[in-house]
Amino acid sequence: MTISVFLADDQALVRSGFRMLIEAEDDLVVVGEAADGAAAVAALKARPCDVVLMDIRMPVMDGVEATRQIVNLGLGTRVLVLTTFDLDEYAFAALKAGASGFLLKDARPGDLLNAIRTVAAGDAVMAPSTTRRLLDHVRPTLRATTGEQDARLALLTDREREVLERIAAGDTNAEIAKGLYMAEGTVKTHIGRLLSKLQCRDRVGLVLVAFDAGIVAH
Incomplete structure (x- = not known):
């Protein structure tokens, strides 16, 4: 079974790199790209996919709001957030908005590919240390x-x-x-x-x- 992947990132070079990496795999295929969150949401309404690689900081609509809207479409598309910083508050907000996990942009290629497969299979991608940092971050905001x-x-x-x-x-x-x-x-x-x-x-x-x-x- 081929896993369909959508790339949402405002940097064309980053999208190109991800596309090359993903399409070198027999079970993965890139079905679309967007340079901002609003364009990603519009594209996925028209053509849902299995997994979105979602950049957090984008123009027009950031990755947090885009994640929320994509999840709320109820089409089964799962979101894997990519961020530059380990403790990016927007990444944590995206998790609360329904993302299935997050990875750093400098993750090893094999880790990224495995994360895509894991998320597509219905699981979450979060290392235990990351989970603990998430808890420390969200604890003050929980009722x-x-x-x-x-x-x-x-x-x-x-x-x-x-x-x-x-x-x-x-x-x-x-x-x-x-x-x-x-x-x-x-x-x-x-x-x-x-x-x-x-x-x-x-x-x-x-x-x-x-x-x-x-x-x-x-």
Whole structure:
């Protein structure tokens, strides 16, 4: 199955480099480009794709608003944000707007290609260290909900809550498995149930729900 990719970046040279890299792969194809967020949204309304490589800082409409509008189209297109700075506040805002993860623009070519495939498969791209920085960044902006838990949380089993706490702490599946004395396959099963019960698209969503609800591992 070929994964269709759209490039949104205001630098033509960057788009050209990404196109060359992506189209050298048998399972990836670039189906369009845009130099600003508004043009990207318009193009994707007409022709949805699997994954958008989204630059954050663009003219006319930035990558955050473009991400929000693309996700809200409900066409299944997933957004992978590309940023120059590891702690770019706009990148974090894009995650909250529905992006499936972010990478630095200087990521290794193999990491970028793997990230595209991962996002297309429905997962999120965030290293544990990045998750922890995300939590530090968004914590002050989340509403205090201690004692005001989201009604959906009542649907979780004790084990699922433990897994959610570990996800919120930035643990990988392997770390969760080791810490909770379970097989890694079992961890994946619990995460699948968490995504369904909490109505989240991916791991990023689970992290934000956990912090918003005050579920934090100590």
